[in-house]
Amino acid sequence: MIPLIHEMKGKRIVIFGGGDVGFRKAAYFYPEAEVVVVSRRHLEEIQRMGVLCIEMDLNTASEDDIKKVIGDSVLIVASTSDRTLNNRIGVFAKELGIHFNNADGEPGDIIIPSKISGENYIIAISTGGKSPGMSRYIRLLIEEKCPNIDRMIELQNEVREYLKTTIPEQKKRNEILRKIIYDDKVWSELEINKDFAIKYIKGKYLQ
Numbered sequence: 540m541i542p543l544i545h546e547m548k549g550k551r552i553v554i555f556g557g558g559d560v561g562f563r564k565a566a567y568f569y570p571e572a573e574v575v576v577v578s579r580r581h582l583e584e585i586q587r588m589g590v591l592c593i594e595m596d597l598n599t600a601s602e603d604d605i606k607k608v609i610g611d612s613v614l615i616v617a618s619t620s621d622r623t624l625n626n627r628i629g630v631f632a633k634e635l636g637i638h639f640n641n642a643d644g645e646p647g648d649i650i651i652p653s654k655i656s657g658e659n660y661i662i663a664i665s666t667g668g669k670s671p672g673m674s675r676y677i678r679l680l681i682e683e684k685c686p687n688i689d690r691m692i693e694l695q696n697e698v699r700e701y702l703k704t705t706i707p708e709q710k711k712r713n714e715i716l717r718k719i720i721y722d723d724k725v726w727s728e729l730e731i732n733k734d735f736a737i738k739y740i741k742g743k744y745l746q
């Protein structure tokens with residue numbers, strides 16, 4: 540499996556199953572994507588979040604009914620509490636050539652990872668389905684150890700642009716930028732705010 544960052548703006552995603560897991564998956568994609576949740580019952584949290592809720596018993600619904608709600612979606616997620624049903628939806632997805640994620644049952648071709656994101660970055664973590672609990676653990680570890688990633692990226696961007704105008708050798712620029720990332724004092728100043736860190740960097744690295 541290969542991780543990709545996918546533009547989902549305006550794309551339709553259909554989630555089957557409106558329970559806790561369906562809610563988590565819907566919240567993962569909405570509001571960037573258009574999300575439809577098809578289920579016998581929908582949690583109140585799902586009804587309130589602004590996604591389209593379609594009530595349907597998937598045991599009695601015909602193949603046609605199900606394919607109609609799938610429509611021109613780019614991704615189908617099965618998150619009902621019935622494995623056989625999830626797998627059946629997976630078969631339809633394959634027939635229609637649409638990406639498929641299975642919360643429980645035969646794995647589809649898409650895994651939903653743990654995600655850490657800020658304004659300037661996205662980190663996705665997966666264990667290939669072997670231990671979702673570990674994906675969550677690793678996410679919490681990174682969040683705790685690296686709380687100021689966004690600020691460091693902004694700072695690197697500023698210093699980087701400045702260095703391009705003052706130091707012609709790429710290797711030398713690279714060296715300074717790397718030293719800044721590995722300098723604990725930069726991180727502790729960033730914790731207060733970016734201006735403090737810039738002041739420190741100017742004194743130490745940009746003379």
Ligand SMILES: C[C@@]1(CC(=O)O)c2cc3[nH]c(cc4nc(cc5[nH]c(cc(n2)[C@H]1CCC(=O)O)[C@@](C)(CC(=O)O)[C@@H]5CCC(=O)O)C(CC(=O)O)=C4CCC(=O)O)c(CCC(=O)O)c3CC(=O)O
Binds near residue numbers: 650665
């Ligand atoms: C394959 C996958 C399918 C998919 O794409 O959904 C899948 C499948 C299953 N998860 C199960 C259980 C748990 N899932 C979590 C948590 C998360 N699960 C997520 C993704 C995935 N889960 C995909 C693989 C991800 C990867 O590759 O690592 C996360 C990342 C994203 C999200 O779902 O939002 C989210 C963490 C978000 C975060 O906090 O960062 C916890 C932890 C907890 O809740 O504390 C537990 C209990 C502990 C445990 O089991 O580890 C079971 C039931 C097993 C059983 O019956 O016992 C199945 C079904 C099965 O395994 O058959």
Ligand SMILES: NC(=O)C1=CN([C@@H]2O[C@H](COP(=O)(O)OP(=O)(O)OC[C@H]3O[C@@H](n4cnc5c(N)ncnc54)[C@H](O)[C@@H]3O)[C@@H](O)[C@H]2O)C=CC1
Binds near residue numbers: 555557558580622671
């Ligand atoms: N991928 C993941 O991250 C995780 C997956 N799971 C698995 O995901 C599955 C769902 O878990 P929960 O959301 O907690 O269950 P839940 O019981 O809260 O929700 C199941 C939903 O499926 C709907 N549903 C069931 N049969 C239906 C039918 N015939 N027609 C229409 N709708 C139907 C129900 O109305 C309900 O909204 C479970 O099998 C669980 O083991 C559990 C934890 C994490």
